[in-house]
Amino acid sequence: MTVLVTGVAGFIGMHVAETLLARGESVLGIDNLNDYYDVNLKKARVARLDGMRGFRFVHADVSEADSLDEAVEGVPELDRIIHLAAQAGVRYSLKNPAAYVKANLIGQFNVMELARRLGDRLQHMVYASSSSVYGGNTKLPFAVGDPVDSPISLYAATKRADELMCYSYSDMFGVKATGLRFFSAYGPWGRPDMSAYIFTSKIIAGEPIPVFNYGEMSRDFTYVDDIVQGVVAALDRPPRVNEESTPHALFNLGNHKVEPLMRFIGLIESALGMRAVIDYQPIQPGDVKATYADVEASRRCLGYEPRTSIDTGIPKFVAWYKEYHGI
Numbered sequence: 001m002t003v004l005v006t007g008v009a010g011f012i013g014m015h016v017a018e019t020l021l022a023r024g025e026s027v028l029g030i031d032n033l034n035d036y037y038d039v040n041l042k043k044a045r046v047a048r049l050d051g052m053r054g055f056r057f058v059h060a061d062v063s064e065a066d067s068l069d070e071a072v073e074g075v076p077e078l079d080r081i082i083h084l085a086a087q088a089g090v091r092y093s094l095k096n097p098a099a100y101v102k103a104n105l106i107g108q109f110n111v112m113e114l115a116r117r118l119g120d121r122l123q124h125m126v127y128a129s130s131s132s133v134y135g136g137n138t139k140l141p142f143a144v145g146d147p148v149d150s151p152i153s154l155y156a157a158t159k160r161a162d163e164l165m166c167y168s169y170s171d172m173f174g175v176k177a178t179g180l181r182f183f184s185a186y187g188p189w190g191r192p193d194m195s196a197y198i199f200t201s202k203i204i205a206g207e208p209i210p211v212f213n214y215g216e217m218s219r220d221f222t223y224v225d226d227i228v229q230g231v232v233a234a235l236d237r238p239p240r241v242n243e244e245s246t247p248h249a250l251f252n253l254g255n256h257k258v259e260p261l262m263r264f265i266g267l268i269e270s271a272l273g274m275r276a277v278i279d280y281q282p283i284q285p286g287d288v289k290a291t292y293a294d295v296e297a298s299r300r301c302l303g304y305e306p307r308t309s310i311d312t313g314i315p316k317f318v319a320w321y322k323e324y325h326g327i
């Protein structure tokens with residue numbers, strides 16, 4: 001039995017694959033290793049998995065149907081999919097919207113088609129959505145049942161579209177699928193375009209760090225181990241198939257704690273033993289002021305239990321950053 005993990009060279013993909021391999025699963029990991037951020041970091045993540053028993057990597061692009069099909073050809077035991085490959089990042093969707101349409105819409109479609117073709121062989125398809133689907137909602141915490149019809153970035157719109165497309169495949173073809181709305185993941189092997197990494201590298205370099213909305217931002221920062229626990233718990237619990245309901249589910253994976261951005265920065269400063277130079281700036285288009293996950297349903301249905309506060313998670317991130325960069 002094999003799990004296909006798309007986006008395996010990515011931040012969350014690597015951690016998810018590592019956890020699956022550690023519990024004895026076979027993992028077919030695919031990634032197109034694009035250069036949205038440092039490709040060496042992606043290669044280093046794959047290299048970390050390469051030595052593990054049960055892992056196989058294929059360089060493939062989910063937005064090219066042939067490439068995806070070739071990657072899974074000859075893997076008859078493939079029975080579950082964790083689809084994480086995407087063009088991530090809110091801000092970059094203002095610069096390069098086409099990348100989002102290709103990776104997040106066409107890519108998602110191709111993976112759904114694969115899931116449909118696998119038929120009864122497929123136990124479950126889990127895929128990444130995002131807290132950004134909540135757009136400018138002001139009701140906190142964000143709950144899965146809240147209206148999500150007002151995305152304020154193309155990134156958010158593609159993630160919401162993924163949820164809707166997948167629902168239709170579950171309804172029409174019985175594809176058992178679960179979408180997970182991740183809330184600001186951070187931790188070792190994190191992404192260079194995300195705040196923890198940007199702040200840490202700039203503080204070390206003595207450069208000013210851009211802080212948007214003049215620091216009046218808060219986020220539900222979620223440590224990567226908690227995200228992975230939620231992904232694997234979801235994988236193990238496919239939606240029930242019955243006459244009355246569509247086998248599709250959505251869950252939030254957050255820490256259920258709103259943290260002011262300035263406290264997050266303060267913890268990075270403490271872990272580094274250095275002070276940040278702050279460059280206050282207005283809010284950026286596409287950015288939301290606050291995120292906060294209602295995780296009640298995730299707790300109840302998945303046994304999801306986030307455990308890591310930023311007080312312990314940030315020092316772990318900074319320790320990894322220093323080790324990785326040889327500082």
Ligand SMILES: NC(=O)c1ccc[n+]([C@@H]2O[C@H](COP(=O)([O-])OP(=O)(O)OC[C@H]3O[C@@H](n4cnc5c(N)ncnc54)[C@H](O)[C@@H]3O)[C@@H](O)[C@H]2O)c1
Pocket residue numbers: 006007008009010011012013030031032033034042060061062063083084085086087088089102103107128129130131181182183184185186191
């Ligand atoms: N990290 C977060 O805080 C966060 C929050 C919300 C949602 N998400 C979603 O979770 C998923 C994983 O995010 P991440 O933080 O690990 O991002 P990441 O960018 O580190 O990982 C995504 C991986 O997908 C690969 N990829 C992109 N397009 C591809 C394609 N067409 N074919 C094959 N591979 C492709 C990239 O090379 C990358 O390695 C994404 O779907 C992202 O949108 C992440």
